[in-house]
Structure formats: structure tokens, C-alpha cells
Amino acid sequence: MSRAGFLRRANLAAFLAVASVSVVSSPVAHAQEAAAAAAGGPVLSFFGAALGLGMIVIGAGLGIGKLAAAAAEGIARQPSAAAQITGAVNLQLFLLEGVAILAEVFALLIVLLKQV
Numbered sequence: 001m002s003r004a005g006f007l008r009r010a011n012l013a014a015f016l017a018v019a020s021v022s023v024v025s026s027p028v029a030h031a032q033e034a035a036a037a038a039a040g041g042p043v044l045s046f047f048g049a050a051l052g053l054g055m056i057v058i059g060a061g062l063g064i065g066k067l068a069a070a071a072a073e074g075i076a077r078q079p080s081a082a083a084q085i086t087g088a089v090n091l092q093l094f095l096l097e098g099v100a101i102l103a104e105v106f107a108l109l110i111v112l113l114k115q116v
Contacts, residue, residue: 013058049111053104060100067093 071089075082 046111046114049107052107052110056100056103056107060096063096064093067096 067089071085074085078085
């Protein structure tokens with residue numbers, strides 16, 4: 001896939017994410033959420049948390065994929081430097097994965113605290 005095609009798809013995904021968040025956060029949706037919560041029905045926070053979790057996983061996957069691809073390309077160009085390249089990439093991979101796990105924990109806390 002070309003870079004321009006990737007950017008077009010990324011822009012479309014960002015637009016759809018913003019559009020869905022704006023629909024979920026409209027005042028009418030909040031009024032319905034309060035009525036549904038009073039009636040004991042499902043609330044929109046579950047949908048928002050699921051949407052957030054999906055975006056977290058997609059973002060972390062894209063970041064880890066780019067780092068791993070760059071590392072593989074670097075090792076393919078200079079196999080003798082494989083140890084240095086792997087060591088330099090590991091820290092960023094661990095930090096990115098840690099941020100994704102923390103974001104997932106926060107999203108799940110939103111869901112669990114909403115039930116109380």
C-alpha cells in the first residue's frame with residue numbers, strides 16, 4: 001500500500017471516530033442515557049468504552065507494527081548490527097505496550113465504575 005493510500009485510510013478512520021464520538025456526546029444522547037439509567041437499561045458509556053478500547057488496540061497495533069517493520073528493515077540492511085537494533089527498539093516497544101495497557105485499564109474502570 002502506498003503512503004498516500006495509507007494516509008487517506010487513516011484520515012477516513014479519524015473522521016469516522018470523531019463523527020461517532022460527536023454523535024455519542026450530543027445532548028440528546030445524554031438525555032437518553034439518563035432516562036435509560038433511571039430505567040435500569042443499558043447506557044451509552046459501554047458503547048463509548050468499547051469504541052475507546054478499539055481505538056486503543058488499533059493505535060497500539062499500528063505503532064508496534066511500524067517499530068517492528070523499521071527494526072526488521074534495519075536488521076535486513078545490516079545483519080551484524082542486529083543486537084544493537086533490537087536493544088534500541090525494545091524500550092520503545094515496551095513503553096508503547098505499557099501505555100496501551102494503562103489506557104485499557106482506564107477504559108475498563110470507566111465501565112466498572114459506571115455500574116456502581
